[in-house]
Amino acid sequence: MSTSMMPATDNGPDERLLLPVPDDDGAPFWAYAARHELRVQSCAACGELRFPPRPCCPHCQSFDHRWRRMSGRGRVWSYVVPHPPLLPAYAAQAPYTVVVVELADAPRIRLAGNLVAAPDAALNSVDPGRVRIGAAVKVAFHEQAPGVTVPRWLLERP
Amino acid sequence: MGATLKDAAVIAGTGRTAFAKRLPESERALACRAIVAALDDAGIAPSEVDAFASYTMEETDEVEVAKAIGAGDVTFFAKAGYGGGGSCATVAHLAAAIATGQASVGVAWRSRKRGSGPRPWRNTAVQLPTPAQWTRPFGLLRPADEIGILARRYMHEYGATRDHFFNVALACRNRANQNPAAIMYDRPLTREMYMTSRWISEPLCLFDNCLETDGALACVVVAAERARDLRHRPVYVHSVAQGLPAQHHGMVNYWTDDPLTGPAWTAARQLWKQADFGPEDVDVAQIYDAFTPLIPLSLEGYGFCGRGEGAAFTEGGALETGGRLPLNTSGGGLSEAYVHGFNLITEGVRQLRGTSTAQVPDAATCLVTAGEGVPTSALLLRS
Numbered sequence: 001m002s003t004s005m006m007p008a009t010d011n012g013p014d015e016r017l018l019l020p021v022p023d024d025d026g027a028p029f030w031a032y033a034a035r036h037e038l039r040v041q042s043c044a045a046c047g048e049l050r051f052p053p054r055p056c057c058p059h060c061q062s063f064d065h066r067w068r069r070m071s072g073r074g075r076v077w078s079y080v081v082p083h084p085p086l087l088p089a090y091a092a093q094a095p096y097t098v099v100v101v102e103l104a105d106a107p108r109i110r111l112a113g114n115l116v117a118a119p120d121a122a123l124n125s126v127d128p129g130r131v132r133i134g135a136a137v138k139v140a141f142h143e144q145a146p147g148v149t150v151p152r153w154l155l156e157r158p
Numbered sequence: 159m160g161a162t163l164k165d166a167a168v169i170a171g172t173g174r175t176a177f178a179k180r181l182p183e184s185e186r187a188l189a190c191r192a193i194v195a196a197l198d199d200a201g202i203a204p205s206e207v208d209a210f211a212s213y214t215m216e217e218t219d220e221v222e223v224a225k226a227i228g229a230g231d232v233t234f235f236a237k238a239g240y241g242g243g244g245s246c247a248t249v250a251h252l253a254a255a256i257a258t259g260q261a262s263v264g265v266a267w268r269s270r271k272r273g274s275g276p277r278p279w280r281n282t283a284v285q286l287p288t289p290a291q292w293t294r295p296f297g298l299l300r301p302a303d304e305i306g307i308l309a310r311r312y313m314h315e316y317g318a319t320r321d322h323f324f325n326v327a328l329a330c331r332n333r334a335n336q337n338p339a340a341i342m343y344d345r346p347l348t349r350e351m352y353m354t355s356r357w358i359s360e361p362l363c364l365f366d367n368c369l370e371t372d373g374a375l376a377c378v379v380v381a382a383e384r385a386r387d388l389r390h391r392p393v394y395v396h397s398v399a400q401g402l403p404a405q406h407h408g409m410v411n412y413w414t415d416d417p418l419t420g421p422a423w424t425a426a427r428q429l430w431k432q433a434d435f436g437p438e439d440v441d442v443a444q445i446y447d448a449f450t451p452l453i454p455l456s457l458e459g460y461g462f463c464g465r466g467e468g469a470a471f472t473e474g475g476a477l478e479t480g481g482r483l484p485l486n487t488s489g490g491g492l493s494e495a496y497v498h499g500f501n502l503i504t505e506g507v508r509q510l511r512g513t514s515t516a517q518v519p520d521a522a523t524c525l526v527t528a529g530e531g532v533p534t535s536a537l538l539l540r541s
Contacts, residue, residue, distance in 0.1 A: 018299075020291040030291075051413055052292055058405065077412070078314070080306035081360035082297055090297045095360070098296050100307055100412050110412045112293045112307075123297060128360065133314045150295055 016089040019148050025053040028067050034149045036141045039067040040109055051109045072139035073104040074153075079115070081128045096123035097131055099153055113153050116140070126155065164432055167253035168385050168392040169539070171200025171378040172504040177341050177495035180274040181372040188374035189218040189269035190226045196376040197227070201389040202263055209234035209261030209379075211251045213244025215498065218269055234261040238400075240408070242448060242529030243421065245499035246537045250398035252379040262381065268500035269374035293410045302367055302449065304409045305531055306359040309451035312418055313361060318469035320361065323450040324352045326485070327365045327492055329477035330447060334489025337515040341369050342493040366450040368491035375500040377507065393510045396523075396540045397433040401425030402533035409531055421534040422459025422527065429536050430461065437461040440538075441521040442509050443483050444502035447490040452530045453477075460525060460536070479516055487516040502526050503537070510541040 022030050025041075032039040041053040045062035056063055079099040084091040097115040102108075117125035119140035136156035143149050173195025175181065175188050183191070197204055207229040210220035220235045234255040238244030245268065252264030298304055312318055331347035334340035347365060355364040385392035401424030405414045430436060437460060445456045454468025462483060463471045477485035488494045488505035495501055506524040508514040514521075521541075528535040 017297075018295045020295050022291055026291050052289065052407070078307045078311035080298070080303050080310060081357070082299070082303050082306075083357040083359065086297070086299055090299060095357070096297055098298050098303065098307070108413075108415060112296050112298055112410070112412065114296050133311070144295065 017144055018087070019145055020150065025055060029053060030148070032067060033141060033151055034147065036149070038070045038072045038139050038151055040070055040103070040106060041065050042068045049106050049109055051111070070103055070105050074101040074111075074137055074139075075104070076100070076115075076131065076133050076135045076137060077102040077110050078133060079131050090123070093123040095128060097126055097128050099131070099137070101137055101153055111151065113151050115153050115155065117158065118154070119152060130155070161257070162432065163253050163257055163395065163398055164434070165394045165396055165540075166257040166382055167379050167395045168382050168388070169249065169377050169395065169507050170202065170380045170384070170388050170390070170392065171196045171198070172376070172507050173197070173199055174375040174501070174504060175373050177339060177371050177373040177497070178273065179341070179370070179372065181271070185269040185271050185374070186218045186222055186226070188271075188372070189223055189267050189376070192269065192374035192376040193223060193227055193265050193267050196265065196378045199389070200378040200380070202378060202380070204228045205230045206263045207265050208232050209252055209255050209264035211236045211238070211248035211264060211266045213238040213241065213248055213268070213498070215241040216268060223265075223267070234264070238535065240529065240532040240534070242446060242498045243532035243534040245446070245503060245528040245535065246398070246526055247400050247528065247535035249377065249379060249395060249503065249537055250400065250535060253395045253398060256379060256381050264379040265376060266379065267374065267376035268498050270497050271372045272370045272496065273372040275372075289408055289410050298410065300359065301409060302359045302362050305449045305451060306362045307412065308417060308455075308531070309449070310361050312451060312455065315418065316466040316469060318454060320353070322454065322469035322472050323366050324349055325472035325477060326447065326450040326453040327352060330486045330490040330492040332478060333487045333516045334493035337488050337494060340489040340494040341371060342489060362449060362451070365492075368448045368496035369493070371495040371497055373495050373497050375497055375504050377503060391511050391541060393507045394540050395537060397429050397538040398536070399425040399428035400533070400535045401428065406533065408533070411531065418455065419465070420455060420459060420530055421532065422456045422530045425527070425534050425536045426460045429538060433538050435523060439523055440483065440525050441523050442487060442518040443485055444487070444490070444506045444524065444526045445485060446499045446502065446527045446529045446534075447486055447492045448496065448529060450492065453485065456527055456530050459530065460527065479518065484516070484518050487514050487518065499528050506537070506539050510539055
């Protein structure tokens with residue numbers, strides 16, 4: 001993986017969204033996302049899920065872990081609508097909606113992501129006025145740069 | 159219980175530069191000016207300084223400051239973590255060093271050129287800490303975006319409104335309007351201005367955000383036994399605390415069981431445990447206000463009201479002069495200057511000396527807090 005927060009592509013300013021810079025613990029999450037699988041780290045000894053990923057289970061201190069597949073369903077726990085000044089690629093698509101989603105399978109696991117109208121739609125493709133806390137959402141996957149896929153979120157009832 | 163820091167050290171002097179959107183001097187020069195002013199205020203020679211404490215995101219190291227001001231041999235130096243969360247920890251570390259005989263005269267400072275310099279969130283070329291991979295690609299870029307998520311959830315859970323956030327912004331602005339050193343001294347705020355201002359990150363608007371400022375501040379800490387020799391009324395460091403809650407994650411703390419009980423709760427337990435008085439006895443508070451929602455969250459954490467009651471606490475002028483808990487009486491980060499919270503410490507000292515531009519009559523106790531939303535620190539000061 002790259003060691004710096006690289007621009008996504010050189011295809012133009014609108015596409016220079018930031019890419020995730022995985023660390024050793026986070027890398028499997030992104031590898032599974034590239035296969036369109038949403039997986040969360042769990043302890044191989046006691047089974048507790050944990051996020052963000054880390055080397056050791058805070059419950060039982062085991063260093064063994066697995067990556068458990070999630071259904072990809074969840075609810076909006078909170079959200080924010082950023083306006084400029086922002087980095088250029090984000091300013092070009094502002095205002096957009098960033099949600100924190102509580103997973104249906106694991107309510108204590110929350111993931112940040114963009115709420116969009118379709119997996120590859122623009123960041124501002126959902127009217128922020130239509131978002132509310134508690135809204136049901138489902139995961140989708142978007143290739144943000146060649147080989148780099150991020151989870152995104154679609155409203156269950158658009 | 160063994161040794162205690164209670165009232166073992168005093169803040170003997172404070173100093174600051176001007177505050178402005180742009181100052182011509184370097185951060186290093188501003189740091190030295192603030193420190194020399196603080197030592198002069200204390201009536202203590204620079205050659206007596208043998209301890210330094212700063213906090214991260216401070217670009218000027220103690221080695222530079224010590225040789226520039228003419229400090230003596232230095233036997234203690236420390237740097238607290240987490241940017242604005244470390245402001246009060248500097249005084250706590252100096253008080254501990256002095257109380258345990260590691261040093262005798264300590265200096266803490268903050269120098270910052272955030273008004274004219276680069277903003278940290280704009281730096282995309284540097285490897286960021288682990289949390290960045292879980293948030294920044296999605297456009298949670300700035301602290302306002304990160305705290306905005308918590309603010310929205312707080313509003314949802316407790317019925318807090320933008321009017322509550324306005325109460326915070328207004329109290330700070332009203333105090334700044336009494337303080338000629340404040341950047342917003344001559345700029346009154348109205349509800350109309352607040353409600354029609356531009357969004358930064360909904361639900362946070364322009365006036366929910368602190369000022370970006372150039373400036374520096376410093377204070378001098380010595381042992382309480384020295385109080386009788388001091389130029390000014392001594393301000394005692396009554397209780398100190400740091401707080402990093404279990405499973406806390408920093409600014410984007412969305413993954414704990416209860417993200418709305420932040421580091422303030424942890425720091426508060428330690429702070430009150432060591433104190434001779436409680437929240438009801440605090441005369442004036444200087445609470446870290448990088449964003450308005452941090453005030454209701456902190457009011458709850460430090461025990462001024464129950465959980466979920468922080469927003470309602472701001473009603474009826476509670477945070478104004480003469481109110482239940484006068485807040486950020488120099489204008490705070492929202493309206494005096496955002497210098498990573500250090501101006502809250504020096505204003506706490508002014509209140510207890512009786513020299514604030516928005517003096518709370520007979521103020522004898524003051525709470526000062528550092529950044530909430532990151533591992534934090536706090537001080538209880540008394541006269």
